[in-house]
Amino acid sequence: MACMDLWALSDLCTPWCVHVVATLRIADHILAGNADIPQLAAASGADPDSLHRVLRHLVSKGLFEEPAPGRFALNQAARELLSGPFRLGLDLDGIGGRMAHAWGTMLSAVRTGRPAYHEAFGRGFWEDLDAHADVAASFDALMSPAGHGVPDAQVLLDPADWKSVRTVVDVGGGTGALLAEVLRAHPETRGTLVDLPRTVARSAEVLLAAGVAGRATTAAQSFFDPLPAGKDLYLLKSVLGDWPDPEAKAILRRCAEAARPSGRIVILGGVSPDDSPSPELLMMVLIGGKGRTLHEFRELAHEAGLEVRASGRQPSGRFVVECSPA
Ligand SMILES: C[S@@+](CC[C@H](N)C(=O)[O-])C[C@H]1O[C@@H](n2cnc3c(N)ncnc32)[C@H](O)[C@@H]1O
The missing domain is CATH 3.40.50.150 (Vaccinia Virus protein VP39)
Incomplete structure (x- = not known):
């Protein structure tokens, strides 16, 4: 495999940017008319410059459009991030965050043959849901028709x-x-x-x-x-x-x-x-x-x-x- 392919394959930046904009509900804010960076940052509670850089990266990957500098629009791919099943599974404040961060424990899981979820969250998956009612609710929602149809x-x-x-x-x-x-x-x-x-x-x-x-x-x-x-x-x-x-x-x-x-x-x-x-x-x-x-x-x-x-x-x-x- 060529070097560039391997680089693209191992890039963690884009998946995290997608999770961040899903968590901040950027697509919903754009749909509501908050398309300029200052509005988007205020509506989502984000730092304007950091948010701008994240969105520009995603535009370069084909997610969102930037029709004028600092002004963003939804394209077909970005519409998938509107509140709905896909967003639910990416939301870092809910079960999406548990799933995303769990990948960071994979090396231990592969070395030992046992899940190492507790390394990231202090306890096993089901015990973690027991301890966090909000995450458990978002897990149930992901399993429900709102999530999996x-x-x-x-x-x-x-x-x-x-x-x-x-x-x-x-x-x-x-x-x-x-x-x-x-x-x-x-x-x-x-x-x-x-x-x-x-x-x-x-x-x-x-x-x-x-x-x-x-x-x-x-x-x-x-x-x-x-x-x-x-x-x-x-x-x-x-x-x-x-x-x-x-x-x-x-x-x-x-x-x-x-x-x-x-x-x-x-x-x-x-x-x-x-x-x-x-x-x-x-x-x-x-x-x-x-x-x-x-x-x-x-x-x-x-x-x-x-x-x-x-x-x-x-x-x-x-x-x-x-x-x-x-
Ligand atoms: C991946 S979900 C599947 C839910 C549902 N069958 C579906 O397909 O959407 C696994 C389910 O197992 C339940 N579960 C986990 N541990 C359980 C236990 N010890 N006793 C009963 N249910 C349990 C969870 O609460 C969850 O609803």
Whole structure:
């Protein structure tokens, strides 16, 4: 690789500039008519000269335009930074800052094979969220429709299988976005949302807005404890990839215990086909999580008392794995 390419590849300046302008909501301020540097600096609480230099750097990279010296405008790329999902994930004052700074702990993570998030924030990721309600709220928001969009309710590989499903548990279901969509799509079905108390506490408005609150219950508990038992379907969406093998196996074991004898467990996210493994490096630095190939997952599931019954891609491209108690 040529020297210049390597320089561009290793440049940390641009990503930090993007995070800074997202945090300062510069795109929103420009949209509101504060386009000149003195106005922009006043509106965002920034130093005018420093902000100007950051914006000029970004203009040179194709983000924002400077139609006249010291006056900035949105281009298509900059519109992505208007308040919305992308900005939420970049905001250094919220979960975006945790994700950004966690990259600085990567050397320790690679040297030791364990997350070193505590080196940056004094405690592990989940404990850090426990200690900072505002960051936890922004994490939940990033997981919600406002962040990751409205989830796809078609969680089963064969839609005809819904005939046999009357009760669903969304394990680690965040503030209930997926459960809400599933219940909305299947009016005969009742559901239970399992997540940590602080997150479950934010689910009421999601379930109410979807018009499914009457068919939903919540269980504010850890998924390392026994789960609501005897239901037809247990969903694990974007959960297993957060955890190293021992914890992922423990969660699967809880699902297996609860689903016996005839329930099924569906994994959405965190498992990929054997020919396209995902490195999941963000999970590595944040929480020591990992992506698994289907082969790796099958072994883990087997040790947890589950058998993989089916796997495949849905029309959306999402890879889904269905299991049942062994
Ligand atoms: C990556 S998020 C995924 C949320 C949701 N399933 C989705 O796809 O948007 C992981 C979820 O696991 C929850 N979680 C973490 N530790 C947990 C625990 N010990 N017990 C229950 N939920 C937990 C978090 O609160 C969070 O909602």
